Amino acid sequence: MKNLLAFAMILLGGAVPLAAQNGAALAPAQIVAAAPRADWRPIASKDLLVMELAPDASGKARRVVIQLLPPPFSQGWIDNIRTLAAAHWWDGLAVTRVQDNYVAQWGDPDGEDKAKARPLPPGLNVVPEQDYTAPLDQSVPAAALILPHGDAYAPHTLLQGGWPLGRDAGGQWPVHCYGMVGVGRNLSPDTGSGAELYAVIGHAPRHLDRNIALVGRVIEGIELLSSLPRGTGALGVYETRAEQVPIRSLRLGNAVPGLPAYEYLATDTATFARYADARANRHDAFFIHPAGGADICNVPVPVRRVPAR
Amino acid sequence: MKNLLAFAMILLGGAVPLAAQNGAALAPAQIVAAAPRADWRPIASKDLLVMELAPDASGKARRVVIQLLPPPFSQGWIDNIRTLAAAHWWDGLAVTRVQDNYVAQWGDPDGEDKAKARPLPPGLNVVPEQDYTAPLDQSVPAAALILPHGDAYAPHTLLQGGWPLGRDAGGQWPVHCYGMVGVGRNLSPDTGSGAELYAVIGHAPRHLDRNIALVGRVIEGIELLSSLPRGTGALGVYETRAEQVPIRSLRLGNAVPGLPAYEYLATDTATFARYADARANRHDAFFIHPAGGADICNVPVPVRRVPAR
Numbered sequence: 001m002k003n004l005l006a007f008a009m010i011l012l013g014g015a016v017p018l019a020a021q022n023g024a025a026l027a028p029a030q031i032v033a034a035a036p037r038a039d040w041r042p043i044a045s046k047d048l049l050v051m052e053l054a055p056d057a058s059g060k061a062r063r064v065v066i067q068l069l070p071p072p073f074s075q076g077w078i079d080n081i082r083t084l085a086a087a088h089w090w091d092g093l094a095v096t097r098v099q100d101n102y103v104a105q106w107g108d109p110d111g112e113d114k115a116k117a118r119p120l121p122p123g124l125n126v127v128p129e130q131d132y133t134a135p136l137d138q139s140v141p142a143a144a145l146i147l148p149h150g151d152a153y154a155p156h157t158l159l160q161g162g163w164p165l166g167r168d169a170g171g172q173w174p175v176h177c178y179g180m181v182g183v184g185r186n187l188s189p190d191t192g193s194g195a196e197l198y199a200v201i202g203h204a205p206r207h208l209d210r211n212i213a214l215v216g217r218v219i220e221g222i223e224l225l226s227s228l229p230r231g232t233g234a235l236g237v238y239e240t241r242a243e244q245v246p247i248r249s250l251r252l253g254n255a256v257p258g259l260p261a262y263e264y265l266a267t268d269t270a271t272f273a274r275y276a277d278a279r280a281n282r283h284d285a286f287f288i289h290p291a292g293g294a295d296i297c298n299v300p301v302p303v304r305r306v307p308a309r
Numbered sequence: 310m311k312n313l314l315a316f317a318m319i320l321l322g323g324a325v326p327l328a329a330q331n332g333a334a335l336a337p338a339q340i341v342a343a344a345p346r347a348d349w350r351p352i353a354s355k356d357l358l359v360m361e362l363a364p365d366a367s368g369k370a371r372r373v374v375i376q377l378l379p380p381p382f383s384q385g386w387i388d389n390i391r392t393l394a395a396a397h398w399w400d401g402l403a404v405t406r407v408q409d410n411y412v413a414q415w416g417d418p419d420g421e422d423k424a425k426a427r428p429l430p431p432g433l434n435v436v437p438e439q440d441y442t443a444p445l446d447q448s449v450p451a452a453a454l455i456l457p458h459g460d461a462y463a464p465h466t467l468l469q470g471g472w473p474l475g476r477d478a479g480g481q482w483p484v485h486c487y488g489m490v491g492v493g494r495n496l497s498p499d500t501g502s503g504a505e506l507y508a509v510i511g512h513a514p515r516h517l518d519r520n521i522a523l524v525g526r527v528i529e530g531i532e533l534l535s536s537l538p539r540g541t542g543a544l545g546v547y548e549t550r551a552e553q554v555p556i557r558s559l560r561l562g563n564a565v566p567g568l569p570a571y572e573y574l575a576t577d578t579a580t581f582a583r584y585a586d587a588r589a590n591r592h593d594a595f596f597i598h599p600a601g602g603a604d605i606c607n608v609p610v611p612v613r614r615v616p617a618r
Contacts, residue, residue: 100532150459152602223409289519293461
């Protein structure tokens with residue numbers, strides 16, 4: 001298995017923290033494994049969404065955990081999602097679409113049929129398009145790690161408050177990296193309510209930045225969505241009810257008994273800066289040609305279950 | 310299903326060519342659908358690899374078709390792959406590793422156990438690391454579409470001869486986009502023989518560029534690899550033989566009776582330039598904020614089965 005294990009050097013977050021190679025620089029996963037406890041920040045359970053899909057064919061439970069974006073990003077849609085989760089609105093609905101190298105999407109299979117659609121709870125916000133972008137945080141760059149590398153989609157990319165962002169002179173916005181969760185919508189000026197959600201399961205579709213609301217990211221269980229069979233209908237839509245994957249429940253984390261606690265590696269720490277630099281400049285044993293850069297979506301923010309203390 | 314169908318506007322290559330929106334600019338898929346026949350170039354069957362996996366649980370056949378890179382790229386490894394395919398070397402071996410947001414890998418499950426490994430055929434090349442990069446093609450930029458946007462990994466990115474490339478003053482090289490196929494290896498200076506192959510099934514791991522040999526890309530059936538269950542071992546390795554996905558056969562295309570013909574959209578055509586521009590600047594009805602750029606891996610080269618003439 002040496003061919004496989006050699007890949008240990010090119011991976012973030014292998015299952016086992018890697019022993020330092022003799023004389024070689026630390027790999028990103030090693031830097032993360034050595035992070036001081038104080039560099040990890042808690043994620044409040046009220047800022048998590050927990051989606052329980054129906055068990056798989058072998059009876060195994062399938063849980064997807066999503067972290068919601070903090071202010072000032074997308075709070076109108078996130079308020080709606082809190083309302084929908086509190087109303088148990090998604091229970092019994094389904095994953096309805098899985099398109100290869102793009103998205104897995106869930107919501108009401110009958111959402112476009114007025115006679116059959118599940119009614120939305122009262123009080124949902126109608127959010128305007130300008131909320132795709134948040135005002136510039138004047139504390140940037142002090143509290144952010146700005147990636148000094150080229151990006152095809154934004155004048156600047158940065159990691160701030162634990163999130164990957166794009167930025168220009170007018171504002172900043174979350175970006176569509178692998179695992180990010182967004183709000184399906186119809187044609188503009190509709191921005192979606194938050195009832196129809198998708199997760200990115202392929203190469204970052206960054207052209208969606210500022211065109212669709214992002215509301216969070218999958219921090220556990222993305223592989224349960226990304227390994228689902230692709231729908232054979234146009235755009236990966238499941239063509240029959242039998243193909244759809246039922247949602248047992250979707251709850252805010254503080255409504256889920258026994259939910260583990262989660263932490264993320266704070267992006268304003270020296271550890272994170274070392275980790276990002278190691279992602280951009282691989283000097284560990286496997287590599288012969290460090291890239292000299294990394295795109296924002298190849299510097300994923302490490303998240304872990306809180307270890308025993 | 311309006312929420313879903315709205316996504317038609319943000320997709321390349323939906324199953325059905327999209328009708329032009331009233332007054333809106335053409336979407337990339339529409340530009341491709343309208344390409345003149347002369348803009349499509351044949352892919353010779355001898356430059357294809359056809360991998361037949363064991364049928365899925367429902368008995369459905371699973372075929373993955375790979376296009377090999379043309380000269381001057383990676384020909385030492387590709388020669389080996391031709392030798393291995395002609396020897397039927399992969400038949401009865403398996404997909405042994407599927408790691409989420411990274412790669413699916415196939416080869417000899419016993420490859421690292423000298424007592425059990427399948428012997429390699431004679432005459433394989435030992436290829437040096439300098440072959441990760443090819444000499445600069447002096448016809449560039451005349452025959453290439455250079456993407457004028459930022460890239461974190463290469464001074465320039467371009468599409469030339471139907472392939473995504475990085476370039477600097479010293480040479481050019483293929484890049485690790487979704488679906489690209491590369492050669493597993495051990496630690497440097499080993500560069501791999503070509504017996505152990507992987508396909509990218511996640512966000513482009515561009516830090517591997519010039520560190521591993523790329524030999525081609527999946528042009529049909531990538532979803533059969535990307536939707537496989539993720540391995541639960543370190544690095545996504547399947548921990549039991551039962552989890553591995555057997556390879557029935559792996560052949561060069563000219564050894565596969567009845568193989569369809571394939572074409573790619575030539576990258577040196579006005580059609581391709583319009584398509585790339587539309588990928589970078591979405592003005593079709595769904596979009597409110599064209600990105601103004603696209604990264605090299607978000608301008609996938611369209612490939613199709615040859616339509617009836």
